[in-house]
Amino acid sequence: MFDYYDLGSMMMMVTESLQLVVLLVCCLTIITINCANATQNPNIYSVNPTIVHSAVSKGAVCLDGSPPAYYFEPGFGDGAENWIVHLSGGAWCMNVTNCQERATSSNGSSKKMGQLNFQGIHSKNESQNPDFYNWNKVLVAYCDGGSFIGDSEYIDPTNNSTKNLQFRGQKIFYAVLEEVLEKGLKNAKNAILAGSSAGGYPAILYCDYFRDSLPIKSRVKCLVDSGYFVHFKNPVLERFWSWRYGGVAALQGAAKTLPKSCTSKMKAELVQTVPLLDCxxxxxxQEYTKTPFFLYMSAFDxxxxQYTLGDEKYTTIDEGKGSACLNASLREMRSDFLNAIPKGNDPKHRGVFIDAMHHHTSLISRWSFEVAIEINNVSAPIAxxxxxxxxxxxxxxxxxxxxPIKNTFKNVTYVH
Incomplete structure (x- = not known):
């Protein structure tokens, strides 16, 4: 005999099963959409390295002898003929042991380089990066340990070839630039050579060369992001910088790569004792650079x-809990820094944005309007x-x- 109660129960079970299936489908759809949005996030997106194999024959190699690399994202729309070439940073290696360790990482070998997240000034989000969102973006990988200035070699006395070091930063810059010029940079309407941290110095050093590589009608300027480290007058404040730069200059063969306009002014005996340290x-x-450049940095980088006063002082400085002696040193450092930057009498050729927040580098993590630093109600990207x-x-x-103003946004300095 047909049982209506059993039929009702069966129908209810079918209905519940259908609802469960619909719910699962909806959840999967939402997850799929969210994953797609994450993949297509215009603020942050992944870029693979482009290895410049042809550079090896030109002597342009990383510390370990592997070919150099860069990260490239093509422009689009009305930005297709505009370019940003960005020299990445990542400190320096000052001695053979330090450089040999570095040669086993992505900061010394293209064999260790993987995908990189582009963001900040490389963002494709028009609302957060309206002036540069659709430009061609090139980030030159930093694998020479010496701010792209070197052209020398270290041969390990044990004849263990795995420990030999190549300091070819200058050749890396030229080789990557040559390849990027052929990708379309040589026809650029607008172009920027930018550099962050250890990449900031070569953004000034090669600014005129970059300008001369492009059509005369192109708008070409340079951007220095937290890479304008100054010579402190106080020898106590200066001692660690002299040690760092002295090591870099000696290893990298700076005598033949740095501009003669600077090195010719140094006395021969000084070059022997402190190899072109001042240059x-x-x-x-910067005084010899004809092309306009813009300096963006904190007066309390x-x-x-950290390098001047020691690692242990970082938290104390950031929280404003320094002693009277420490605070006096910070004021002295600020004074020396402001006296060493380009003067304000020619802002067309030397623009600056000098904030007071205790931070380092901004083009990657502080460029969006949501986190950008302001001075007089003007944000750094707008300036x-x-x-x-x-x-x-x-x-x-x-x-x-x-x-120093407390660093309220804990950005991480860019390294590969």
Whole structure:
């Protein structure tokens, strides 16, 4: 006999099963959409390295002898003929042991390089990066340990070839630039040579060469992001910088790569004792650079304070809990820094944005309007874009804060 109760129960089970299936389908659809959005996120997207195999025959290699590399994202729309070439940073190696360790990492070997997240000034989000979102973006991988200046070699005395070191940063720059020029940079309407941290110095050093590589009608300027480290007058504050730069200059063969306009002014005996040390400070080469450049940096750069005052002082400085002696050193460092940067009498050729937050580098993690630093209600991305496009020649310094402002956004310095 047919049982209506059993039929009702059966129908209810079928209905519940269908609802469960529909719910699962909806969840899977949402997950799929979210994954797709994450993949297509215009603020952050992954880029694979381009290995420049042809550079090896030109002597342009990383510390371990592997070919150099760069990361490339093509432009689109009305930005297809505009280019940013960005020299990445990642400190320096100052001695053979340090450089041999570095040669086993992505900062010394293209064999170790993988995907890289592009963001900040490389973002494709028009609302957060309106002036550069659709430009061609090139980030030159930093694998020479010496700010792209070197042209020398270290041969290990044990004849163990795995320990030999190649210091070919200058050749790396030329080789990568040559390849990128053929990709379309040589026809650029607008172009920027940028450099962050250890890449900031070569952004000044090669600024004119970059300008001369492009059509005369192109708008070409350079951007230095937290790479303008200065020579402190106080020998106690200066001692660690002299040690670092002295090591870099000796290893990298700086005598034949740095500009003669600077090196010719040094006495021969000084070159022997401190190999062209002074010419590794941006303040001593910027005066010879004809092409306009913009300096974006904190007067209390936290790599500057770390290397000068010691790692243990970082938290104390960031939280404003320094002793009277420490605070006096910070004021002295700020004074020397502001005296060493380009003067404000020609902002068309030397724009600046000098904030007081205790941080380092900004083009990657502080470029979006949500986290950008402001001076006089003008954000750094707007200040630079105004200056670059000749809308307004910005020369902005935070004159209000003579001590470091706490770093409220814990950005991480860019390395591969």
């Amino acid at each position: 590794l400070y941006a303040e001593n080469i 936290n790599i500057e304070t 630079f874009a105004d200056w670059y496009f000749d809308r307004k020649y910005r020369y902005l310094i935070d004159e209000i804060h003579t001590m």
